[in-house]
Amino acid sequence: MIPYGRQNITAGDVKAVSAVLGSDWITQGPAIEQFERAVADYCGAEYAVAVSNGTAALHLAALALDLGPGDQLWTSPITFLASANCALYCGAKVDFVDVDPATITMDPVALDQKLAEAANHNELPAIIIPVHFAGQSCNMETIKALADQYDVRVMEDACQALGGSYRMSKIGDCRHSDAAIFSFHPVKSITTGEGGMVVTNDKKMCERVKRLRSHGVTRSEELMQEKTHGPWYYEQVELGFNYRLTDIQAALGKSQLDRLDSFVSRRAELAARYSRAFSDLPVTPLTQAADQQSAWHLYVIQIDLASVSLSRREIFEALRIAGIGVNVHHIPVHLQPFYSAFGFAPGDFPHAENYYKRAITLPLYKDLTDAQQDEVIATVKATLS
Numbered sequence: 458m459i460p461y462g463r464q465n466i467t468a469g470d471v472k473a474v475s476a477v478l479g480s481d482w483i484t485q486g487p488a489i490e491q492f493e494r495a496v497a498d499y500c501g502a503e504y505a506v507a508v509s510n511g512t513a514a515l516h517l518a519a520l521a522l523d524l525g526p527g528d529q530l531w532t533s534p535i536t537f538l539a540s541a542n543c544a545l546y547c548g549a550k551v552d553f554v555d556v557d558p559a560t561i562t563m564d565p566v567a568l569d570q571k572l573a574e575a576a577n578h579n580e581l582p583a584i585i586i587p588v589h590f591a592g593q594s595c596n597m598e599t600i601k602a603l604a605d606q607y608d609v610r611v612m613e614d615a616c617q618a619l620g621g622s623y624r625m626s627k628i629g630d631c632r633h634s635d636a637a638i639f640s641f642h643p644v645k646s647i648t649t650g651e652g653g654m655v656v657t658n659d660k661k662m663c664e665r666v667k668r669l670r671s672h673g674v675t676r677s678e679e680l681m682q683e684k685t686h687g688p689w690y691y692e693q694v695e696l697g698f699n700y701r702l703t704d705i706q707a708a709l710g711k712s713q714l715d716r717l718d719s720f721v722s723r724r725a726e727l728a729a730r731y732s733r734a735f736s737d738l739p740v741t742p743l744t745q746a747a748d749q750q751s752a753w754h755l756y757v758i759q760i761d762l763a764s765v766s767l768s769r770r771e772i773f774e775a776l777r778i779a780g781i782g783v784n785v786h787h788i789p790v791h792l793q794p795f796y797s798a799f800g801f802a803p804g805d806f807p808h809a810e811n812y813y814k815r816a817i818t819l820p821l822y823k824d825l826t827d828a829q830q831d832e833v834i835a836t837v838k839a840t841l842s
């Protein structure tokens with residue numbers, strides 16, 4: 458089976474991990490700080506805080522922006538569950554903004570309308586999480602301008618988009634947001650096994666996320682209620698978690714980061730090959746906005762079901778049987794039975810639902826060879842003809 462995604466691990470990665478294993482620190486030592494600095498510098502942001510996974514990063518960033526009971530968080534329905542679940546962890550409510558049918562990222566027009574309506578009912582969200590779906594940046598300039606107009610915080614869910622860029626600067630520079638969130642799960646741009654990061658230009662946010670990832674504990678006296686008991690003293694100033702990344706993982710991440718640009722350029726090359734090969738087929742790739750360069754996390758085709766005789770499920774199963782590890786990203790979050798308990802129902806976000814009915818994700822990763830991709834292309838063509 459040719460999988461839809463796969464990590465690239467080299468002897469250099471193994472060496473970097475081994476070096477940490479033989480060192481004095483295997484968690485929360487110098488490799489964490491080096492990885493954080495390297496990601497912040499890569500993105501052009503001031504600060505980065507490494508945590509145990511992307512979901513933890515979303516949770517802590519939302520907490521650091523003071524999300525809590527009585528608040529709302531809005532995100533895209535086409536995302537991984539975590540972009541919405543992070544609001545529930547904080548006791549807040551979730552709502553969604555439908556996607557643009559061309560790019561399948563948050564539609565600024567829908568956002569504008571929803572914000573105006575919410576303002577009328579005094580129900581504005583505290584946080585908006587635009588999701589850079591498949592590696593493509595949302596229209597951040599417009600989204601941030603709208604958020605500013607209504608005094609709403611913005612967290613970019615950039616879990617799929619490390620290495621991509623928007624208007625000539627890297628995704629994660631937080632020029633149009635309070636924070637950006639990355640994941641280092643094995644199918645993402647670079648991996649640490651499990652891992653995540655909050656990137657921000659706000660020093661307070663950085664410090665708060667650092668504190669929250671280690672039980673809400675501080676060693677700085679100006680934050681303490683009690684006078685220090687001595688050099689050992691630390692104080693818990695709020696409720697935090699153990700969401701730490703290990704130095705073992707950070708060493709892998711730093712070593713991977715050195716190859717990020719080559720990963721993204723190979724993915725872009727493969728994506729262009731797919732798009733050329735499918736130009737005559739009844740399929741539509743995601744439209745690429747001219748002012749961004751995708752990190753190409755996913756290559757998605759949307760099948761024109763009216764002009765083929767098979768259902769999406771039949772096409773999907775035929776491809777799997779032929780050894781192509783296709784997938785579907787994502788089931789709209791509001792259609793999850795768990796979310797229907799909050800009042801969501803089919804028909805709520807029609808662009809997202811229409812997309813979901815006809816989407817299939819094809820294999821796309823650094824080490825996919827031209828020959829393997831040709832096999833995928835030939836199988837897709839044969840299945841659709």
Ligand SMILES: *Cc1c(COP(=O)(O)O)cnc(C)c1O
Binds near residue numbers: 588614616642653
């Ligand atoms: C992968 C992903 C996450 C979650 O990241 P984990 O590291 O798996 O917790 C969140 N949002 C999006 C859009 C993702 O793709």
